[in-house]
Amino acid sequence: MAGYIEDRWLKKRPNKETGKRERTALWGKCTRYRVKGIPGVRDRSFDTVADAKAWLAEAQTDARRGDFVDARDGAISLREYVEKHWWPSQVHSAQTLESMRHRIWGQVLPQLGDLALRDIGVAELRKWSADVQRAVASSTAYVAWVYLKAIMQAAVEDKRLYRNPCKGNSSIKPPKKPERKARAWEQDRVDAVREALADRYQIALDLGVGCGLRQGEVFGFSPNDVHGDFVHVERQILMYKSRLYFGPPKGGKERDVPLPNVLAKRLLTHQERFEPIDVTLPWLDPEEPDLAREDRRKVTVPLLVYTGRRGAINRTTWNTKAWKPALADVGVISPLPERQPGEKPSRVWEPSREHGFHVLRHTYASVMLEAGESIVSLAKWLGHSDPAFTLRTYTHFMPQAGARGLSAIEAWLTDLG
Known part of the structure; x- marks a missing residue:
């Protein structure tokens, strides 16, 4: 076995005259016993020779199994490992x-x-x-x-640690994943919030x-995305390093969504009042995350929803100045706390994640499922x-299991009677 x-202190072969092994130039100047010759394993x-023998046997076994980990490789700090090895590979x-x-x-x-990686333990x-x-926050x-x-x-897979201390x-007691149950709005709330929004933004809710x-897909929506009785979702407006970009939908998944007739009419009515404007932004390609903004290709899109200054919508500004005021109304x-004499007006709203714009998406899903639409179609x-x-x-939005079948059987038996 390799x-x-x-023994670094004594020469390998004994002196022919004395029969004894002579001292080397390293005598007393370094650690005495060195393990060598295992393929893929550093010396x-x-x-002590006992420690060397024990480590040699263990290293030979681990190397043969492909499980060898050199503890010295775990001496690198977590910061250095992240910055030089882990982060560049993401x-x-x-x-x-x-x-x-x-x-x-x-x-x-x-x-x-x-x-050091090897020093990050349970404590x-x-x-x-x-x-x-x-x-x-817990999230x-x-x-x-x-x-x-x-x-x-x-670090374990890079052979810097024997095991993952997080497992x-x-x-x-690691932080617990917050339990978030998708919530939907009733129609009266949807209508009330819509009415509280500025006229130019009501179509966003629709x-x-x-x-x-x-x-982001609403803010990046163009009338050109309407194709007959469906909408082709191919872009969104993203905010990266406080700057706006066009980019593909989440996960790069373009899709077609059925367009209700009533919504199609609202889109036409909105365009009569607020003519779409061309907006040009760089394209944030997921395959080129480090490309400078000025080097990205520019895309011009006629947007349906835009600011009063005729520009693309910044989600942070819109949430603060349009969406949350409507929710408060x-x-x-x-509502925002009342301003005290001599104080500037506060623009810091209470946390309201469950009432973010995404609740409209949950509402859409709940309506579809209550109507009996299939999970496969909804997912698409x-x-x-x-x-x-x-x-x-969204399983909690689905009608009670068995309710429809039970009603059908009851009706069938009633007819028989």
């Missing part, structure tokens, strides 16, 4: 990378970044988990934990609840690649 132990030195859309960077550099590296993770849950803490777990798993340790479009959320219209995800998200 591998042997070298390692030990003070391939995601520019927006996803921006979100990941915010979580990793914001919640993971400040506390754990200076520790360190327990403290980090407790600290991060006290500092940020943010959970995402940070997911990224940390992925980084440590990559299988019952004494660590597209959200009438076609299940995401907010109809009592969905609390929503742009979900896996109908199982659609089912998990």
Whole structure:
């Protein structure tokens, strides 16, 4: 079996005259016993021959199985490993990378970044988990934990760690994934919020609840996307590093969505009042997340929904100045706190994630399912690649299991009677 132990203090062959092994120039100047000769395994030195023999046997076994991990490779700090090895290998859309960077550099590296990979154990993770849950919202803490777990798993696969310390340790209480149940609005609330929106923005709500479009897809909607009795969803407006871009729909999935007749008429009526305007923005290609804004190709699209200044809509500004004021007007959320004498007016609204624009998409799904539409069709219209995800998200909107069949059987038996 490959591998042997070298005594660095004594020459390999004995002196012919004395029969004894003579000292080398390294006598007393370095660690004495060095394990060498295992393919794919770096040499390692030990003070005692017993330690060298034990490590040699273990390394030979692990190398033969392909499981060998050199503990010295785990001496790299978490920050250096992330910045030089893990982060450059991440391939995601520019927006996803921006979100990941915010979580990793914001919640993971400040506390754990200076520790060596091999020094991040149960105690360190327990403290980090407790600290991060006290500092940020549970949803943010959970995402940070997911990224940390992925980084440590990559270190295992890179042969820098024997095992992932984020797995299988019952004494660590990682941040829990927030339970979010998709909620839908009743029609009276939809109508009330629509009425509270400025006239130019009411069609945005119609597209959200009438076609299940995401907010960015509504802002990137063009009348040219209407093809007969369906809408072709091929773009959205994205915000990356506080700048606006056109980009493909989430996951790069273009799709066709049925266009209700009433919504088609509303679209025409809206265009008569607010003529679409051409807007030119760079295209944020997920395959080129690092390409400079000025080097990206420009796309011009006639937009149906735009600001009073005739520009593309920034979702943050729209949510703050249009959407949330409408919610407050109809009592969905609390109004802004009253301004005290000498104070500037507050623009900080209460957290209201469950009442974001996405609730219109949930409402669309609930109406479709209540009407008996299939999960497969709904998944296609929503742009979900896996109908199982659609089912998990919206199963509580489906009619009570067996109710329709029971009614049909009762009617059938009644007819027989």
